[in-house]
Amino acid sequence: MSAYQRSPVMGQMMDKPLLISSIIEHADRYFGSSEIVSRRVEGDIHRYDYRRCHQRVKKLANALSAAHVQMGERIATLAWNGYRHLEAYYAISGIGAILHTINPRLHPEQLAYIVNHAEDQYLFFDITFLPLIQAIAKHCPTVKGWIMLCDHDRFPNDSGVANLICYEDFIEGQSDQFVWPLFDENSASSLCYTSGTTGDPKGVMYSHRSTVLHSYASAMPDALNVSARDSILPVVPMFHVNGWGLPYSAPITGAKLVFPGAQLDGKSLYDIFEQEQVTFSAGVPTVWLGLLTYMAQNNLRFSSFKRTVIGGSACPPSMLHTLRNTYGVEVVHAWGMTEMSPLGTAGTLLGKHSKLSEAEKEQILTKQGHAVYGVDMKIVDDDGKSLPWDGVTYGNLLVKGPWIVASYFKQEGGDILQDGWFPTGDVATIDADGYMQITDRSKDVIKSGGEWIGTIELENLAMSHPKVLQAACIGVFHPKWDERPLLLVVKKPGVELEKQELLSFYEGKIAKWWTPDDVVFVEALPLGATGKILKNKLRSEFKNYHLPTA
Secondary structure, eight states: OOOOOOOOOOOOOOOOOOHHHHHHHHHHHHHHHOOOEEEETTEEEEEEEEHHHHHHHHHHHHHHHTTTTOOOOOOEEEEEEHHHHHHHHHHHHHTOOEEOOTTTTTHHHHHHHHHHHHTTSEEEEEGGGHHHHHHGGGGGGTTTTTESOOOGGGGGGSOOOOTEEHHHHHHTTOSSSSOOOOOOOTTTEEEEEEOOOSSSSOOOEEEEHHHHHEEEEEETTTTTTTOTOOEEOOOOTSSSSSSGGGGHHHHHOOEEEEEEEOOSSSHHHHHHHTTOOOOOOEEHHHHHHHHHHHHHHTTOSSSSSSSSOOSSOOOOOHHHHIIIIIIIIIEEEEEOOGGGSSEEEOOOOOOGGGTHHHHHHHHHHSOOOOOTOOOOOEEOOOOOBBBOOOOOOOOEEEOOTTSSOOOOGGTTOOOOOOTTTTTEEEEEEEOOOOEEEEEEEETTTEEEEEEEEEEHHHHHHHHTTTTTTEEEEEEEEETTTTTEEEEEEETTTTTTOOOHHHHHHTTTTTTTTGGGGGGEOOSSSOTTTSSBBBBHHHHHTTOOOOOOOO
């Protein structure tokens, strides 16, 4: 870390650390009656407000203290989006321990590896994940207790898991009075592991300072644009990069929070959107695909939903167009990653764009957008030389800022920075107005005859075809060109689509040599734990695929 200069004249402001506990205190004090609504895994709807939430958070803080949880110890969660998970968010970090959210969609062996690597002391989990706990508990020696997020009457008498604790029993009898400790704002607050698509997952350790700053920035109008007038439903899981920060930015602003639980199918989402008059949501494209398909099949409209943030993977232009023009929903195309807390950019328009046509506006909005204040970015070539911001030249995307990782937990991977910048692994362009567009992951880009072909554009064009539901493009071996594009497609139900019809759809839209050499129609595409298409799995499955010869 470089040394900072110290001015001979310092400011005379109060020195109050930026701590996560201050967020829930603020929500209680100024937005105490704002609702938190949860669809529980039991199937019913739970309602309370920020004031009652804070009371239960303090009861949990007292329970953790009584269990002798120490500052810096990791306490894990394996849970859906819900009110008890939110209570764990604030109580664990608030006492100075470290919230470790774990993705339950991982394989049991990976779950056990992550729990052991983090040295978790306790683990909170939803009822639905009891089979996972039964599978990993005996392999996790550091865990002193397994706390099931359930009511007394749902607690199993014989689970086979030693030291199993009912959450409501854990906090029952505890006082709802608690004085939040003050400590260095750079203290660790939470821990998230990368998805581990290559090698073992690596831990990213956030601080109280980085989390609060990220929450401030993400609430800004040209970021997520969160306010007290919103009813927010985070479809993005709270185990995925801390719910993209919404469990923090919503209480900061006093927004109503609506938690969908485990039911993320199109019908369940639509029903709760309407029931709770949701105005804003956030999630990955695969979730919106399911919701839009359900709505189209049933000729439905939104009555309150006005804005969504789509990230995790590129939003297909056809999806952006449908949300904006068919349903009147503003789409903010965002980009980030676990190592960035996660928000890095958000796609909104500038004042000068107001007179553009709808098609011209959408062309800008399909990009991942401007850097949010606090994040700096640049593109470089393979030698580290900065490349021009012309919207055409693409290079390796590097970022830095106060909520971007400097090193992985336990120094996994060694020194990961390049001259103080974090290499994202994405390939991107940046235009003269600062709009960044991801063209590919560096590991996914197709290298054909020494030239690069970006797969995202090929996928987006395929998905704009009216008969295509999903598409993925990968590079496969070619004896002359090294690699050529292979397009894998899921057709919409009940339609007929031939290979040549789809390949002809590319004519005039891309350089001819970018056109995929072949199309394979599949029943489904493999999805990872965060809803992204697993291209590494597709590359493995099709590594011996023989492309047609001319």
